[in-house]
Amino acid sequence: MQKITKETYIKWYEDMLFWRKFEDKLAAVYIQQKVRGFLHLYNGQEAVLAGALHAMDLSKDKMITAYRNHVQPIGMGVDPKRVMAELFGKATGTSQGLGGSMHIFSKEHRFYGGHGIVGGQIPLGAGIAFGDKYHGSDAVTLCCFGDGAARQGSLHETFNLAMLWNLPVVFVCENNGYAMGTSVKRTASHEDIYKLGLGYEMPCAPVDGMNPIKVAEAFDEAIQRARKGGGPTFLELKTYRYRGHSMSDAQHYRTKAEVEEYKKIDPISQVKDVILSKKYATEADLKKIDADVKKRVLECEKFADESPYPDKSVMYDVVYEQEDYPFLQHKL
Ligand SMILES: Cc1ncc(C[n+]2csc(CCOP(=O)(O)OP(=O)(O)O)c2C)c(N)n1
Numbered sequence: 001m002q003k004i005t006k007e008t009y010i011k012w013y014e015d016m017l018f019w020r021k022f023e024d025k026l027a028a029v030y031i032q033q034k035v036r037g038f039l040h041l042y043n044g045q046e047a048v049l050a051g052a053l054h055a056m057d058l059s060k061d062k063m064i065t066a067y068r069n070h071v072q073p074i075g076m077g078v079d080p081k082r083v084m085a086e087l088f089g090k091a092t093g094t095s096q097g098l099g100g101s102m103h104i105f106s107k108e109h110r111f112y113g114g115h116g117i118v119g120g121q122i123p124l125g126a127g128i129a130f131g132d133k134y135h136g137s138d139a140v141t142l143c144c145f146g147d148g149a150a151r152q153g154s155l156h157e158t159f160n161l162a163m164l165w166n167l168p169v170v171f172v173c174e175n176n177g178y179a180m181g182t183s184v185k186r187t188a189s190h191e192d193i194y195k196l197g198l199g200y201e202m203p204c205a206p207v208d209g210m211n212p213i214k215v216a217e218a219f220d221e222a223i224q225r226a227r228k229g230g231g232p233t234f235l236e237l238k239t240y241r242y243r244g245h246s247m248s249d250a251q252h253y254r255t256k257a258e259v260e261e262y263k264k265i266d267p268i269s270q271v272k273d274v275i276l277s278k279k280y281a282t283e284a285d286l287k288k289i290d291a292d293v294k295k296r297v298l299e300c301e302k303f304a305d306e307s308p309y310p311d312k313s314v315m316y317d318v319v320y321e322q323e324d325y326p327f328l329q330h331k332l
């Protein structure tokens with residue numbers, strides 16, 4: 001793994017703060033109805049992404065996830081302005097404004113979405129890894145999903161085939177404690193989701209998902225194993241989301257005190273504490289980063305605001321169609 005240096009900590013601080021503020025902005029513009037439909041935010045879970053990106057080889061490795069998917073593509077190199085524009089439904093968005101919040105996608109940056117069907121991306125992630133193995137590439141796919149998705153049958157079918165075919169994939173359960181309003185405790189007779197790997201003899205482990213160092217170390221081991229032909233790993237990242245499931249969640253299933261408890265181990269604060277205690281930067285240096293992040297987020301909003309909506313004529317251009325399909329005339 002690349003060494004974790006002073007520069008890594010500063011990058012983690014800057015990246016995680018940017019993702020946090022980018023999504024805080026989304027929450028604000030959602031209320032102004034600039035973003036419509038569903039909006040699921042990642043606040044609190046940023047260490048999972050920061051640690052994963054450190055361990056990945058971004059020139060070839062791939063990622064697929066569920067609908068909590070706005071900041072992962074940014075981490076993988078997609079222009080955040082285009083992500084914001086997609087959320088605004090604008091033509092300059094990553095999918096010309098036709099996908100929206102749950103469907104951010106960038107083939108160029110190997111980010112394969114953005115999936116609204118809970119657990120739907122689990123077999124797709126294994127399929128991407130199958131493709132890489134078939135074509136002789138040593139790329140590794142990170143297939144991310146939530147604790148709720150871990151209860152889907154497709155996980156078991158996928159784990160079985162991924163082990164049978166020794167696929168280069170890391171299965172990543174981001175256990176944030178809840179699937180909508182249903183706590184992990186209420187979904188199964190056990191709470192150690194990572195142990196689902198045991199039934200398939202898949203290497204598996206729990207990871208402190210609030211600490212990017214622990215995350216990076218766990219991902220490095222799993223990614224290296226997959227890259228060297230050692231097959232899949234299943235990691236359960238213990239994390240937490242500060243905001244509701246989506247913007248329309250009254251959060252009656254948990255207390256404010258519980259949320260506050262987790263904020264005490266906030267990944268951004270943890271990294272900030274290391275930076276200050278090891279004197280990697282001063283408070284004043286970090287304030288400069290904060291100001292720069294704020295400016296960059298405002299630039300994204302301005303870009304999205306000023307971009308045009310897609311023309312009506314493109315509406316069916318990206319929908320699968322078959323020339324001899326007899327029932328519908330698709331083109332407007
Ligand atoms: C197959 C399917 N069933 C139900 C839903 C409704 N639904 C949307 S999100 C969600 C909860 C999933 O929770 P989890 O996998 O823990 O992910 P998180 O939202 O916590 O990131 C449910 C049940 C859905 N989208 N798809």
Ligand SMILES: [Mg+2]
Binds near residue numbers: 146148180
């Ligand atoms: Mg969850």
